[in-house]
Amino acid sequence: MAKIGLFFGTQTGNTQTIAEQIQKEFGGDGVVELIDIADASPEDFEAYECVIVGCPTWNIGELQSDWEGFYDELDAIAFSGKKVAYFGAGDQVGYADNFQDAMGILEEKISSLGGTTVGYWPVDGYDFNESKAVRNGKFVGLAIDEDNQSDLTDERVKTWVAQLKREFGV
Ligand SMILES: Cc1cc2nc3c(=O)[nH]c(=O)nc-3n(C[C@H](O)[C@H](O)[C@H](O)COP(=O)(O)O)c2cc1C
Secondary structure: OOOEEEEEOOOOOHHHHHHHHHHHHHOOOOOEEEEEHHHOOHHHHOOOOEEEEEOOEEOOOEEOHHHHHHHHHHHHOOOOOOEEEEEEEOOOOOOOOOOOHHHHHHHHHHHHOOOEEEOOEEOOOOOOOOOOOEEOOEEOOEEEOOOOOHHHHHHHHHHHHHHHHHHHOO
């Protein structure tokens, strides 16, 4: 069984592509297992002490629709003792007032259920007005912008995964 469960949702494929990059960077499917949240149940989270949550922001500050459907089911998951890292896909130019909100919405919920957040990410190098994903001057997780900064994605993923390996202790 892989040590890390990566649960993602996607509308147009970007978040899945990023999830696959993260998995590869960790060393493949023996280390990180990918689970589409559209097919997930709360029990699927039980197997993992380390969890990665990936969600793009849609419809001006909303969760991607499969995460929206799963949101209330999060209450059934025992997050205490789990380390949880977040990443999101968003568009800082087109949606500058709601950049990466979904990542912040999920982090707020899951940390209130006992999850320990790891993988904070600096806001340097981004240009936006407001985000629910920023706490104490940092993103609660890795912010990816395939619409405007796809050339930075590889490097961002590599740097973040190196950080997560330390924080997860894997
Ligand atoms: C109608 C629409 C609404 C969007 N709303 C937001 C938003 O509020 N905040 C944001 O950061 N990105 C927003 N985006 C950008 C998407 O999150 C971005 O394109 C992302 O890469 C999509 O990921 P996916 O391919 O995994 O679904 C929006 C895009 C569209 C087309």
